[in-house]
Amino acid sequence: MWLERQAEGTDKLTNKCINICITYKTKKTMDKQKDKPLYVAFSTQKGGAGKTTLTVLVASYLHYVKGYNVAVIDSDFPQYSIHDMRKRDIDRISKDDYYNV
Helix, strand or coil, X not given: CHHHHXXXXXXXXXXXXXXXXXXXXXXXXXXXXXXXXXXXXXXXXXXXXXXXXXXXXXXXXXXXXXXXXXXXXXXXXXXXXXXHHHHHHHHHHHHCHHHCC
C-alpha cells in the first residue's frame, strides 16, 4: 500500500511526510480535474471503523471550505447511517428555538 511504503521512510512519531504527501497529491489531482468528477470511496468490512464519520467530514470540508460540489452516496444497506445522521441534525435544528426565524 502506498501509505505504508511512505511511512517506512518517515519519522514514525509524527508521520509528517504522509500528511504532506497526501495533501500535495490530492491538491495536484483535484487541480488537474476541475471539470471532471472525482470519485472517492471509503470502505472496509470492519464495522465501527469510522467510514461514515470520515465520509461526512471529508464531504463537508470539500464543500464548505474548498467550495467543491459534493455528492455523497450511502450504500451501507440496510443502515443508511449518513441519511439517519442528517435527519437527526435537521430534526434537532428545527426543534431548537435558537434557529427559528
